[in-house]
Amino acid sequence: MSENGFKPRIVAFLCNWCSYTASDLAGTSRVKYSPRVRMIRVMCSGRVDPSFVLKAFALGADGVLIAGCHPGDCHYIEQNYKTMRRHAMLRYFLEQMGIQPERLRLVWASAAEGQYLAESIDQFVADVQKLGPLRWSGVWEDPWRREDAFDEIAAEHAEAMEVQA
Amino acid sequence: MITSDETLRIGVYVCHCGSNIAGTVDVEALTKFAEGLPHVALARHYKYMCSDPGQELVKRDIVEFGLNRIVVAACSPNLHEATFRRAAEDAGLNRFLVQIANIREQVAWVTEDRQEALEKAESHLGAAVRRVARHVPLQRQFVRIVPRAMVVGGGIAGIQAALTLAEAGREVILVEREPSIGGHMAMFDKTFPTLDCAACILTPKMTAVKLHPNIKLLTYSTVESVEGSVGNFRIKVKRKPRYIDESLCVGCMQCIDGCAFTRAKFPNAFDQGLGLRKPVWIPFPQAVPPVPVVDPEVCLQIARGKCKQGCVEACGERNAFRFDQQERIEEYEVGAVVVATGFHAFDPSVISYYGYGKYPNVYTSLEVERLLNAGGPTSGKLVLRDGSTPKRVGIIHCVGSRDANYHAYCSRVCCMYALKLAHLVREKTEAEVYNCYIDIRAAGKGFEEFYNRVQNEGVQFVRGKVADITPAAGQGTSAEGGLVMKVDDTLLGSIREINVDMVILAVALEPQADANQVRRTFGISCSAEGFFLEKHPKLAPVNTANDGVLVAGACQGAKDIPDTVAQADAAAAKALALIDAGQIELEPNTAWIEEDICSGCKTCINLCPYQAIRADEERKIAVVDPALCKGCGTCVAACPSGAARQHLFGDEQISEELEGLMNYV
Ligand SMILES: Cc1cc2nc3c(=O)[nH]c(=O)nc-3n(C[C@H](O)[C@H](O)[C@H](O)COP(=O)(O)OP(=O)(O)OC[C@H]3O[C@@H](n4cnc5c(N)ncnc54)[C@H](O)[C@@H]3O)c2cc1C
Numbered sequence: 075m076s077e078n079g080f081k082p083r084i085v086a087f088l089c090n091w092c093s094y095t096a097s098d099l100a101g102t103s104r105v106k107y108s109p110r111v112r113m114i115r116v117m118c119s120g121r122v123d124p125s126f127v128l129k130a131f132a133l134g135a136d137g138v139l140i141a142g143c144h145p146g147d148c149h150y151i152e153q154n155y156k157t158m159r160r161h162a163m164l165r166y167f168l169e170q171m172g173i174q175p176e177r178l179r180l181v182w183a184s185a186a187e188g189q190y191l192a193e194s195i196d197q198f199v200a201d202v203q204k205l206g207p208l209r210w211s212g213v214w215e216d217p218w219r220r221e222d223a224f225d226e227i228a229a230e231h232a233e234a235m236e237v238q239a
Numbered sequence: 240m241i242t243s244d245e246t247l248r249i250g251v252y253v254c255h256c257g258s259n260i261a262g263t264v265d266v267e268a269l270t271k272f273a274e275g276l277p278h279v280a281l282a283r284h285y286k287y288m289c290s291d292p293g294q295e296l297v298k299r300d301i302v303e304f305g306l307n308r309i310v311v312a313a314c315s316p317n318l319h320e321a322t323f324r325r326a327a328e329d330a331g332l333n334r335f336l337v338q339i340a341n342i343r344e345q346v347a348w349v350t351e352d353r354q355e356a357l358e359k360a361e362s363h364l365g366a367a368v369r370r371v372a373r374h375v376p377l378q379r380q381f382v383r384i385v386p387r388a389m390v391v392g393g394g395i396a397g398i399q400a401a402l403t404l405a406e407a408g409r410e411v412i413l414v415e416r417e418p419s420i421g422g423h424m425a426m427f428d429k430t431f432p433t434l435d436c437a438a439c440i441l442t443p444k445m446t447a448v449k450l451h452p453n454i455k456l457l458t459y460s461t462v463e464s465v466e467g468s469v470g471n472f473r474i475k476v477k478r479k480p481r482y483i484d485e486s487l488c489v490g491c492m493q494c495i496d497g498c499a500f501t502r503a504k505f506p507n508a509f510d511q512g513l514g515l516r517k518p519v520w521i522p523f524p525q526a527v528p529p530v531p532v533v534d535p536e537v538c539l540q541i542a543r544g545k546c547k548q549g550c551v552e553a554c555g556e557r558n559a560f561r562f563d564q565q566e567r568i569e570e571y572e573v574g575a576v577v578v579a580t581g582f583h584a585f586d587p588s589v590i591s592y593y594g595y596g597k598y599p600n601v602y603t604s605l606e607v608e609r610l611l612n613a614g615g616p617t618s619g620k621l622v623l624r625d626g627s628t629p630k631r632v633g634i635i636h637c638v639g640s641r642d643a644n645y646h647a648y649c650s651r652v653c654c655m656y657a658l659k660l661a662h663l664v665r666e667k668t669e670a671e672v673y674n675c676y677i678d679i680r681a682a683g684k685g686f687e688e689f690y691n692r693v694q695n696e697g698v699q700f701v702r703g704k705v706a707d708i709t710p711a712a713g714q715g716t717s718a719e720g721g722l723v724m725k726v727d728d729t730l731l732g733s734i735r736e737i738n739v740d741m742v743i744l745a746v747a748l749e750p751q752a753d754a755n756q757v758r759r760t761f762g763i764s765c766s767a768e769g770f771f772l773e774k775h776p777k778l779a780p781v782n783t784a785n786d787g788v789l790v791a792g793a794c795q796g797a798k799d800i801p802d803t804v805a806q807a808d809a810a811a812a813k814a815l816a817l818i819d820a821g822q823i824e825l826e827p828n829t830a831w832i833e834e835d836i837c838s839g840c841k842t843c844i845n846l847c848p849y850q851a852i853r854a855d856e857e858r859k860i861a862v863v864d865p866a867l868c869k870g871c872g873t874c875v876a877a878c879p880s881g882a883a884r885q886h887l888f889g890d891e892q893i894s895e896e897l898e899g900l901m902n903y904v
């Protein structure tokens with residue numbers, strides 16, 4: 075795969091309307107890109123709960139990609155602006171957790187940008203490759219402790235997001 | 240965490256898609272892998288899962304082996320999720336207990352290495368199996384469709400679509416930005432390749448729009464906002480004031496004669512500024528509706544509050560003038576929308592070597608269309624700025640098209656309209672005509688024949704790009720006189736300098752200046768060059784990414800009138816099929832609130848773009864209206880207590896999918 079033999083494991087959350095369709099277009103146009111990215115379809119990038127990102131890292135992901143419609147083009151009007159805010163919040167939080175914020179990337183890919191999405195994926199894979207393996211989940215080798223650790227993170231996140239009634 | 244529900248019986252189906260998937264992904268290995276997954280009762284692979292026998296296989300297995308969850312590893316869910324949901328339903332299984340693993344678009348077609356492809360496919364399939372275990376049966380929900388359509392843009396595309404819908408007995412609201420419908424076609428004198436007179440074929444259609452009881456025509460209007468979705472759009476239309484009450488005006492035009500300005504002195508945009516108009520004006524004589532508009536910037540009464548109001552006097556007892564008219568917003572409910580906002584003609588002044596805007600006798604094709612038109616500023620006489628008749632005319636093809644600096648695409652109609660103009664110029668003036676072209680693209684019914692005809696009429700064809708236009712020797716830049724076209728004649732293999740007294744630039748068709756804004760208003764996409772993007776270039780040419788919004792005409796890509804009309808009828812037929820269906824299914828993936836957990840913090844309420852969540856102050860909880868919720872899931876992602884839940888895309892399903900993805904790599 076690469077010079078150092080490291081095959082990154084990357085999770086991508088793709089919004090249904092633009093980025094997932096872009097990935098379909100990359101397929102129909104037979105654009106080749108790195109297979110190291112596994113894809114999850116969400117209806118909107120605004121559905122990406124910050125805890126999903128943390129969970130992905132906890133489960134051993136070396137990088138997480140969120141892809142949505144361009145600002146102003148969200149199928150649900152403006153939910154990707156919320157994604158943008160969460161992305162900023164998450165980068166800060168990841169830093170606190172000892173994860174390089176560069177391991178999380180947000181890209182905008184419209185339904186017509188199959189080629190661009192493929193290029194962005196390749197770029198991200200290359201960048202994560204440079205960062206090397208994360209091994210964050212290594213501290214929780216015991217799967218039960220891993221679940222606990224994850225629950226703890228999720229609880230912390232819930233607290234951080236709590237808004238006064 | 241893998242569920243321990245022992246009643247689960249998951250069936251997995253791996254599709255070969257001929258060799259599309261099987262050529263890259265080892266489908267047998269993938270099926271073996273599936274057999275080893277928790278709760279999988281049966282795994283099969285088959286050549287074409289979406290075919291009838293493929294679907295039958297699933298149906299039979301559901302009945303025979305008591306399967307209660309289905310995973311199909313095949314193409315994108317955007318293509319066949321609905322197919323397999325229906326198959327499951329036919330076999331008595333709830334249609335939402337089906338999950339697709341995309342191993343074609345996201346694996347087979349984009350991956351070279353077979354081992355990597357298999358691993359990725361396993362990961363996607365494993366995730367789908369884990370996910371589907373968390374699916375629960377859901378009810379399908381339907382709402383009524385408003386049996387009415389809106390057409391936006393009143394060019395030939397919009398006119399045709401509106402008439403087709405109206406003739407089928409449906410109510411249509413036609414919204415046009417300009418004071419009259421007609422679009423570009425109304426500007427032309429003749430149309431290629433048959434040389435029909437444009438007005439003769441267009442005017443009857445315009446009148447039919449005006450008279451049709453099913454069509455409500457809103458000219459001088461634009462769409463302000465669109466709410467709702469397919470079947471139930473609520474559209475706000477902004478109506479600019481005409482300062483004349485349309486219902487009282489009879490179209491006698493006596494107000495124009497009566498206007499305090501005895502002479503027309505303001506440029507008429509419809510005539511490309513070549514003709515002049517008064518403050519009260521009408522774009523062209525056959526305008527529909529035949530109601531003038533008042534330009535508030537130059538009307539003395541409106542701009543200065545002082546005028547003898549000869550117009551009002553001329554209007555007399557019809558009493559149609561309303562100087563206090565204000566812009567107003569009207570709201571309409573429709574089930575489907577046809578967007579037909581047309582094109583914009585490329586402004587060639589940015590290509591400095593053609594000298595447009597610098598040399599007065601360099602014209603755009605659209606300007607010449609107006610000069611040739613009997614209803615135009617010169618009553619159909621082709622004359623130069625000084626009033627004299629041109630003797631030598633150069634026509635330059637591909638201005639702004641097929642040029643990496645401007646538009647890389649071919650505008651498709653320019654060759655043909657340039658031939659048409661060559662013919663008309665010769666017919667009207669007997670001038671020598673030189674058409675400078677890169678290639679002649681005459682692919683269409685009767686087009687090549689028309690090209691031959693124009694060649695036989697003595698038009699000179701010069702194959703080569705024009706590199707420069709300069710004033711003829713001895714004449715300054717502002718000269719009204721002769722020009723020299725410098726062209727690299729690739730057939731002769733030499734640079735030629737051709738003396739002409741008029742140059743016509745066959746300008747490109749480009750997206751409207753406000754296309755991006757219109758696109759956003761209607762929630763549709765644009766292709767890279769800026770034309771509205773159809774859902775599928777071959778199989779869904781008038782649908783868009785936003786269900787219920789259709790496109791037709793030159794707003795979707797440069798095209799001629801026959802293609803525009805065909806596309807408009809296609810869009811009308813699609814709109815008709817939609818609104819005649821009577822009802823439409825709501826998104827299944829709506830949000831809901833788990834009442835026991837909700838703390839009433841209201842975080843979700845502000846995040847919802849559709850005001851679908853309200854606070855129940857008494858019970859101190861949030862409540863989702865499923866008819867308004869579109870299922871984006873933003874509230875679910877934000878709820879601090881996990882009370883906001885979502886059908887099909889709940890935390891439990893997405894988390895499980897994520898675990899599956901990460902486990903099987
Ligand atoms: C110089 C020239 C000559 C041509 N000659 C020929 C010919 O001889 N034969 C032929 O077949 N084709 C010819 N064509 C091509 C022809 O013009 C197009 O095929 C045709 O006009 C496309 O129709 P349309 O309705 O899609 O767009 P348009 O004619 O551009 O009409 C669009 C309409 O929508 C309105 N509109 C735009 N934006 C909005 C908005 N936001 N809200 C509301 N309304 C809006 C516009 O005011 C306009 O009325 C020629 C083109 C050019 C440039």
Ligand code: FES
Pocket residue numbers: 089090091092093117118119120141142143147148149150153154
């Ligand atoms: S739908 Fe794509 S980001 Fe919201």
